[in-house]
Amino acid sequence: MKNKYLWLFLLFSGMFVVLFILSMMLGYKHFTFSDIWQHYIHGETIKDQRVLTQLRLPRAILGGVVGVLMGISGVMIQTITRNPFASPGIMGVNSGASLMVVITTVAFGMNGVFQQTIMAFIGTVIIATLIILATTLPFKPFNAMELTLFGASVSAFCMAITQGLLIYNESAIEELIYWLNGSVANKHITILMYIWPFIIVGLIISIYMAKPLNLYMLSDDALKGLGAKILSIKVFTMIAVVLLSGSAVALAGPIAFIGLITPHVAKLLCKSHNHFIVIPLSGVLGGCLLLLSDILSRYLLMPRELPVGITTALIGAPIFIYLILNRKELTE
């Protein structure tokens, strides 16, 4: 039985690697596989190698990392809220990051990569903590509709301030429009250097939480009967979710639907709810999905590029609707 899951995981890891290499090869300027092989394995100089090393490689790495983070945080938040339609994006977390970035750019004139990344991270952490506290701590947890509506109104509020600031300073719009729609292009790999400690901590917590989360699928009463520490499970999972989704947003800006869809696909593929399997599988799937969307967004508007957040929304929304239509508790 274990073998089946291992094979599934290896299969999608293989796909991840293939998409990673494709992400380096494809685009306005094509590279062949042998170009990449010669450059990275044999250390030979190739034509236009700056495009490869300065643009494509950082982009592929960021895309992969961000996708993995979103996939993992999606699984954890869906379990902890007991809500199949929860995801950091749909709960309005992304809008906090956008607001913070626009505030720092417009009000303080700071538009360096470092400031933007750190501010986006801080913004996400603040707003995510508030939202998660508001939606998971009450005695009666939010159901799917309430959670989604709450997220939508938080987004609307942050968006209003964001847009007000952008109108106040029109020149910032052109500068930020790609950031505000989520993109992994044209980012410097050094931003990963600022963020990686948070990612590592988040990942370690999520590994430790896999077992408690398996228990958490029981009802609260059953958990109490088993002597599980409900509060500590909630708190640690939330910390992991905040760190992981905060890092993802800081690296790539608001990207919707990946954290929402991949847990469903992962559970569908492995037909299991065991978090030791679902968490890594969902992570790998998230990476695959984001790399794929990023490749697509290079071609949809050739020669221009689309922010990858728009591509994921265009792909993700119909899948989301399909998932809702197939929920038994929502159809009767």
Add this chain to the structure above:
Amino acid sequence: MKKFIILIIMLMLTTLLTLMLGDSFIAPQNVLSGLFKLGDPYTNLVINTLRLPRVLLAIVTGAALGIAGCVLQFITKNPLASPDVIGISQGANVGSLVFLIVLTTSTEALLLPIAYQPIFSMLGAIIVTALLYFLAMRKSYKRDRLILIGISFNILCQAIVMFLILTSNKRSAQAQIWITGSVHQAEYQQVMIVGSILFIIMVILTYYARSFDIHYLGRNLSLALGNPYQHISVIALISMSILIGISMSYVGGIQFVGLIAPHIALKLGAHQFRNRIFYSAIIGAIILLLSDLIGRTLFLPKEIPAGIFTALIGSPFFMYLLIKSRK
């Protein structure tokens, strides 16, 4: 009836206030003489050409949005339903942008005259509404399902809007302002169009007012009473989409007016459908007038679109409703 008269008086006072305030202050008696073109040329110009069309457009679109929200909440029996949350307004935006960006010649000139824009906006709203109707309301109506599907339509349409903006060479900043919603480009012709559509739809809705009241009792009871349940739903949804489409195409995405107005109407004791749409219309008009007033005076010389203020007031109000409805 007394409350209704008070509301009308409030609307008139707000209108007077918005005509007075702005870049320059105009005293109330001068406003009145300016309205009838009896004042000095400067006052006549400011009142008749600059402020009045804008104020009138705010009134008619505010009323249209209030009615649309009221009808939607009545039909879905859900106090949290709002045309801008479940994607209908964004659908209208997609329609407008398709007209402005896709239906152009290679030299970026429009294929059809600009007057046709509202039709595409309405089409966009109607398409989203029809999809929602067929996916979540036709066979069996489930509140949560409608909202969840609506929100995904909202996100999908937002993505399409951004996609369309990025495909065009027109300035994205301009599009951004238009999407946020503002009444600053008002013309008398627009007021006439929105006003006449508003009038026709009000007549239709008051004609069916009793059927709406019965509709509210639920499918089984209203069928037992011989009330055409689906029929009324479809009439309501079509009128709502038309109102949303027309107001979106002229003022862009003004959010949350359609959500707040019916709630205040309900608080004022308008339980019957007929009362509620009239109350919502007036309250919607007042909200939009005030938001526009704040937007054009508070940060002079910059103008902030009215949509930002409606969203800033509307979204906390929405969260409050959400928390309250859980008890």
